[in-house]
Amino acid sequence: MLEEVLAFSLLAASIVLLWRNNLLLFTIVLVEASVVLALWHEKYDVTFFAVIAALGTLAEIVFVNFGVWQYANPTVLGIPLWFPLSFGTAAVVGERLVRTISRT
Numbered sequence: 001m002l003e004e005v006l007a008f009s010l011l012a013a014s015i016v017l018l019w020r021n022n023l024l025l026f027t028i029v030l031v032e033a034s035v036v037l038a039l040w041h042e043k044y045d046v047t048f049f050a051v052i053a054a055l056g057t058l059a060e061i062v063f064v065n066f067g068v069w070q071y072a073n074p075t076v077l078g079i080p081l082w083f084p085l086s087f088g089t090a091a092v093v094g095e096r097l098v099r100t101i102s103r104t
Helices: 002-018 022-039 043-065 081-102
Strands: none
Touching: 002 022, 002 081, 022 043, 022 081, 043 081
């Protein structure tokens, strides 16, 4: 459970501290996503990452383009470059946290 909480905390802190620099944050989140998928890399985890990253990104693009909300520092189609990786990473970490909690 500690690994999942640390992974999520690091992701959240990275976004909060670095959101103004999309390229740097993209690089940091790419490293974080790589570490998360190195830790948890069953076929289910990789598929979960990809599907949630894609669906979450598609939903965000729709929401932003319909004016539901906006990002302070968008890069492409109204969302930041780092968003898909962060959404996929958060999904895998959250899913793994649920697995860990349900086993105890």
